[in-house]
Amino acid sequence: MDEDDCMVDIAKFFLTFSQDESCGKCTPCREGTQRMLEIIERITTGQGVAEDIPRLERLAKLIRKSSLCGLGRAAPNPVLSTLTYFRAEYEAHIHQKRCPSLKCTALVHYEIDPVKCVGCTACARHCPVPCIAGKPKAPHVIDQAHCIRCGRCFSVCRFDAVHRA
Amino acid sequence: MVSLTVDGQVVSVPAGWTILQTAEEFGIRIPRLCYHPDLSLAGSCRVCIVDVKDMGHYMPACATKVWPGMIVQTNSPEIRQARRDIVELLLDNHPKECQTCERDGNCELQNLAYTLGVRERLFEGKRKNLPADETGLSVIREPNKCILCGRCVRVCAEVQGVCNLSQQGRGFTTAVAPAHGAAMDKSVCIQCGQCINVCPTAAFIERDGTDDVWAALADPNKHVVIQTAPSIRAAIGEGFGCPPGTPATAKMIASLRRLGFEGVFDTNFAADLTIVEESHEFIERLTGKGGPLPLLTSCSPGWISFLEKFYPSLIPNASSCRSPMSMMSALLKTYYARKIGRDAKDIYVVAVMPCVAKKFEARRPEHYLDGRPLTDAVLTTREAIWMIRSYGIDYWGLPDLEFWNLPSDVFDSPMGTSTGAADIFGTTGGVMEATLRTAVEKVTGKTGQQIEFTEVRAVEGLREVTVHMNGTDLRIAVANGLANARTVLDKVVAGTETYHAIEVMACPGGCIGGGGQPYPPRGTKVLDPGLLARRASALYAIDKDKEFRRSHENPDIKALYADMLGAPGSHAAHELLHTTYAPRLPRGILLRGDQ
The missing domain is CATH 1.20.1440.230 (NADH-ubiquinone oxidoreductase 51kDa subunit, iron-sulphur binding domain)
Structure with a gap:
């Protein structure tokens, strides 16, 4: 813990x-x-x-x-x-409707940093919904309305481009 | 004696007392819910919690025995808030249906919530949603209203010895039900209705029979008649604010007539008939001409179910007489129908009974005549009280019946006369006492024999006595509450004791403590021996005032035998007044010796 x-x-x-x-x-x-x-x-x-x-x-x-x-x-x-x-x-x-340790799924959301994202498509391929759009080699975007906050994109991103907040 | 401090007062009470007893002794009323003085302790509701110094947590007053030097605080802002919160937690998992609930106004939970000051709901959330069990012909189970106090479980096991109910499942979705969640009609339930009596809410309730009765009353083609059991007159007044033990024969008949019944009959007449038939059977068996001894009485349908389910080997011992209700219904559909010149199928017989098992009995195929039930509808005392109120009858303001051109407080004829022997049917030992009153005269052939056999009045639940009759010693057992019946029957089955006759009434105290009787007034409790004694005293008072006190002296009975039946035990009597029983074993259980 x-x-x-x-x-x-x-x-x-x-x-x-x-x-x-x-x-x-x-x-x-x-x-x-x-x-x-x-x-x-x-x-x-x-x-x-x-x-x-x-x-x-x-x-x-x-x-x-x-x-x-x-x-x-x-x-x-x-x-x-x-x-x-x-x-x-x-x-x-x-x-503040905020989970300080970013553990409570309902209180966190994921965003893709367009600067860090290299467009490897890993997140889009792993997203179970799927709600991540973007062309290869171009920054991807998460559709917040459909995101289920599972955190798969966060864990598969090798470029630290997915932020949890 | 144990010395302890209760609310700052040093008191001394006998060792072994509980905190609750001690508090009551000194005028402190600790609220309680699952506690019942005649049942074992559960300590599960936690409403009676008190603060005992140095214990670290609250103790249940009902289940904690006092010890020397104990310092008890029964009341403080914290305890009051804790009790209030516990009752709110119960309410939070209870349907908000008070206005449409059968127990609105006399619900213990409702009363407790008011008393403890639950004025707002702080913790509401999810509620359990379990299906109701409406399979029983007499008893309906509504688990969503259950607050799991466990009184029904205890009364079923400890007072009735049936052990049908238990807590099923666990945690938030616990429900009280027959084993493995079986339906009531598939279980060993004997439909006595004691679970209804002890339930603080409406988790157990009788199957409603009033709709059918209203419909019949409104049907111009039906001749609707009603019969009232001996014990109704001792209890019906309680529904209208009378203190327990007030005889209410006249008001009862008057209000039933006002409800629109074309004939108000007295089941007591059939009780007299039962005695004449049953004492005949008893004497036959005593003289070796009939079936086996001991003779078991057969008036209580809950007890008959119990016999068929738990002691099938003793079925031949049971008297073949129908219950008084069924005898009366049989006569109303034959003898009375002929007298008034109506067809039996136009006559609709309603019975007011202190009993919910009668609803089951009325639907037994043995109690059908030409494909139709002898008794068309059975109402409990509670339902009858409700109908009288609902119709808008001012029970207390009922004018003299002559005003309405109606006969006053007499039951309808024929079959309107009853003897004191029939009145005492409603209380424990009554059937036995009435049988003895007749049997002694028949055996000795002399009139003016002993009338009162107070030794068979088993107020404590079980009595085994020896009665002297014409030089013979009769071993008699009288039991009420089926756990007591078990004690006696086990001895009979084991052969360790021989009896000549055994009276069994399913409910504690006999019919006066039946499962269909009014809920006790606020502040008193069910199964209370004092309440039962007061109801019984009303019946004994009526008995004392009667002109005839032995069943065979009843002039209407004599007329009936002369008109129709011939003699006790005749073929005609057997056709109409006697029945048969069969083992009804729970599924999967075989009779001993069966394959």
Whole structure:
């Protein structure tokens, strides 16, 4: 784990696990983890609102204090600790609709630098949609309306011409 | 005794008490949902959480026993907010259909949400979307309304011993259903409806029969008659704000007449008839002329289902008498039809029953006459109350019936008279007591014998007693709640105990605690022995006031035998009043000895 990992995404990963493993017996864990996951999913897809952080904290404390077993009591911990130490990342997702570590696919987009692009067509050939247009040996362009932000162009470009922002 | 601090007060309570019990003792009402005093503890809803010092997390008051020096805080802004949030989480996964829900107004979840102050919804999101199970003839399962408190699971296993329901799946999409998600009509469900009674919402509900009844009432070609079970008069008043235990015979008859029924009959008459037939059968068996002993009563359709599903080897022991409802319907479509000169197919028989299993019984092929059901529609007490309200009848303001040129609070004739023995059918031990009242006189040949057999009134659920009759000692068992029946029947099957007769009622307390009875008023609880005792006392009061208290003394019964049936146990009686049973084993299970 390093600066390339989004802390909101990490919290979502652990929460998905707990939600999946919830047995369904007690209310806070069964219903609460689902609601926390929905809020976090909202945040990572750029639909978060300012009230989401206090709601998340309220649910997390409720689930931690009132669940029946250890799974439920531990389920909100990743959210609570990331909120403690990386609150700014949450706020960036919500207020600036920006993922600081460029991990949350819904919040990043890819652009081709026309200066660096040599027109090798690698990105266009690998694009699964495809939404990259351009003639060989001429700079290529990504059609943002159709781009699914999979990042294939970013990883196949050998000239650092694809930028993630 | 254990000394502890509750909300700053040092109190002392017996060891083994829970925090909830302790709080109630000192006037603190902790909200609760999944908790029921007569069922095992689940601790799953977490609504009754309290703060116990140094525990780090909240404890469920219902499931935490007190310990010396414990410091409990039952109320604080944090706890109130936590309880409120938990109830909101339940609401968030519950349909927003309160206005069109059958339980609107007496829903525990609705009441709890109001009490705990859920005024805005903070966490709404996805809701589970599971298909409803409408296959049961009596009980409908609506998993989307289920909040997984597990009371139905516990009542099905612990009180009824059926163990049909359990939590299926896990996590957010958990549902309460029969094993492997089987449909209700394919499961071992006996349709007793106790799950409906204990459900805080409408996740279990009876199959609606009111539409058919409204349609029949509006049909000019139909002669619509209604019969009311013994226990209805003890409970129907609760639907109109009466305290439990108020007998309401007159108002009940009056309001049913106003609903447009052309005849209001009393199932009690058929209860008397059941006793005459059943005591005849009992005496035959005692004297070795009939089937095997012990004789098992057959009035409770939930119990008959249970017998067919779980104890098929004891089917020959069951009395062949139809339930009083079916006897009454059979007579209405034959005897009564002839008296009024109508064709049986024009007569539409509605039955108001405390029972949802009767809906199932009415559709059993054994209870058909010439291809048509004997009982056309069965309403529960709840449905009858709703119909009376919906029609716009002012139950309390009903004028004297003479004003409408209608007979006052008497049931219609013929078959209008009933004895006290029939009234007590509605409560545990009633059938047995009524049978004994008649059997003792028949066996001894003397009148004026013992009337009250209070020893068979199994208020605690199960009683095994010895009754002396004409020099013989009769071993009698009376059980209500099928888990209690299991205890007795296992002994019979194992041969460790011999009985002469066993009365079984499927529901706790007998019909007064039936699955179709009114939901208990706010603040009281279902299965409450106090509530059942009050309903029972109404029936015993009616019994005491009756002119005749033994079934065979009923003049209308005598007239019926003289007119039509001949004698108890005659061929004509068997044709009309008796039925047959067959094993109904769950799929994949074979009778012992079968290939």
